[in-house]
Amino acid sequence: MDWKNIYRGLLMGVTDLIPGVSGGTVAFVLGIYARLLEAISGLFSREWKKHIGFLVPLGIGIVAALLIFSRLIDYLLESHLAPTQFFFMGLIIGVIPFILRQAGAKQNFKANHMIGLIVVAILLASLAFIKPDKAAAPITSLNIQTFFLLFFSGWLASMAMLLPGISGSFILLLIGVYTTAIKALKDFNIPLILTIGAGVIIGFIVSSKAIRYLLSNFQHMTYAVIVGLIFGSFFVMFPGVPVGLDLWISIITFLVGLVFSLWFSSEKFTKTSQ
Template identity: 40%
Template sequence: MRWSNVIRGFFMGITEMLPGISSGTLMLLLGIYDQTLVAINELFTKRYKKSLMFLIPLFIGMGIAIVTMSSLINYMLNTHPIITHFFFLGLVIGVIPMMFKLGNYKVEFKTVHYSIIVVVTALLFLMDYFVLEKSDVTSVEMSTTMLMWLFICGFLGASALILPGLSGSVILLMLGAYPILMYSISEFLSFNFTVTPVLVAVGLGIIAGVLLTSRVLHYLLRVYPYLMYALIIGLLAGSVFPIFNGLPSRPTEWVISLIAFVLGLFISYYMSIKNNSDTI
């Protein structure tokens, strides 16, 4: 069992609770992106035991993060939102130089690759521009139609769970499922188990989406690697828009926000260079 993945899963779990941050981005930072795709793809093969040894610690770490860090994250986002988002801006932007390096852009990138970067970045800007604001939820309708819709939302959000730069939380927010899911998690942790069907429906959708998306992405990374590098760079650049939460309003907040941004940038760049070799 690769227990060091518990720590990696812990940080991945934190990112999935933040609209705008992608677990795929963090997997790139930690140098386990390709290994995770391979492990998911081999779950239903003769090598499933090896895959489970890799994935189970990740899931344990993510579960621990959701249970233990949700209150702290809510506190930071509600009390110091600008500073917190500046840190994550640095964290995401710091991955981009590594992706250009892995893509061997000086040799491999042509007009089509740069066009993909621009188009994808623009699409994410438009996606963020038209996204609905999060609304408060105080109850959930437990109908078959609602649960089927939540399954579909989980399925679509799972695509973003695997794809770097695209946050599953943003997809769920656009579909209107994010506040329902956050409310259900909060109620479940408060021992209100009537929301269990919501969590099961979304969870099953996420599992189905991850299994399908991982296969598609793994294939595309092998057959069209440089086009995929360009796509990922565009997704990373475009994810800046949903993460950005406004500018500081006070001199002290400006200083702390810039320090947080530089810290995130340094951590991201250092981790990406340290953990990644010549290819995904």
Template identity: 45%
Template sequence: MSKIKWSNLWKGFAMGTTDLVPGVSGGTIALLLGIYDDFIRSVSGIFSKRFWESLKFLLPIGVGMVIAIGLLSKVINYLLSAHTVPTMFFFVGLIAGIIPYLLKTSHFKHTFNVMHYSLLITGIIIIVVITLLNNGDKHAGESLSHSTGLILKYFIAGACASSAMLLPGISGSFMLLVFGVYGTVMYAISEFVSLNFAAIPILVTVGCGVLFGFLLSSKLIQYLLSYHTYLTYALIIGFVIGSLYAVFPGLPDTMMTWIISIITLILGFGISYRLGKITSD
């Protein structure tokens, strides 16, 4: 019987760190670290007869992700609250920088036809419509309020986020941002770390959504990437392009904010572009 590989703890930490940030996918990092196939197989296997083997593989990765989220949520919450526009420009750069990787991986010049471009456009429209339905609320935070409508929204956002986490090139936090709950979830995590238990209802709801998303999508994503690879990538690329609209915070209002925002935009683009290049080489 195989033992738990606690050496994968740092890989989980790396995945958790990137999944906190919209634009850099934990799936991409898993691909870069050489555990993507095992990760997808284990997530799918956790709901099958391979439960124990899958759990032993996922446990250190999950612990590493939880540690990363607990340690870094306060930093991200502070940046979103005190430096909203430059932080959002950093996210725009991260998301834009992963597009070349997705285009290269999909071999779009040779594989895309009318069907693929139709799916790509559909992906863009879906994200833009979701953003408009959220009334442009892209980075709400500093609130732990919850109602029946908000609870449903948090659950759906969590389910979509976990589905996105399984895909290379699209991060879970990206979907939270699209649904307008990213700032709220980051704030709830940072408050929970500070022992404010009023954050529990939000975190439990999002967590249940995440588990439901894993249960619903792990086998489907494995199937789509195996048998409809390029159609799946076309839809992902559409999601990512559409998310640029979802994330864009508006133009800076001072010269200093302009300068900082341009720097963070370039920095974000450079980080994700480089990660994508390493992964695809």
């Protein structure tokens, strides 16, 4: 068992709670993104024991983060939205230099890659104009309709979680079940958690194979799309210009997030974390 993955899972789990921040970005920065895709895709192969040893500690960390920090994240987003969003915007901006280094952008990105990057960034940024209804009444019990809604919501969210730049939580917001998911975690509603979780697991298996195929056969374009997703997610996160004291607090939280992310994605850190 790779028990170091517990802290990696904690970091991924916290970010997956945030609409606009992707756990896939954290996996990328930690240097385990390719290994994560390989492990999920290989669960049903002959080497499943090796992959289980990688995924179980990671899963423990992710689940622990979801259960421990769901209340805190919900409180911060409800009561201190701008400073919280600016902190995560700082995290996103700080990750971009690392991703560009990993992609070898200077050497590998041609005109078509840049066009793909810009188009994807614009398409994702356009989601900032969509205002999901976070106040929608949460689902508290299951019937056939709510089962399929939550199952496929988990499926779609998990596909987003694996892509750096796209937040699974934001997908849940768009679908209208983010409040349901957070409340289920806070109240430990087992039927709802298992339903969403089943969709997440199936989505992970399917999407990991697709992403691995794209990285193997269209590596540079896939990297360009990932960078575009991260650029676009910055605009999705932007809550507007705060006023008064919130403006200064938001500037501070943005700088804290930026510095932390630059350190987090530095070559020294990533080497020691692998």
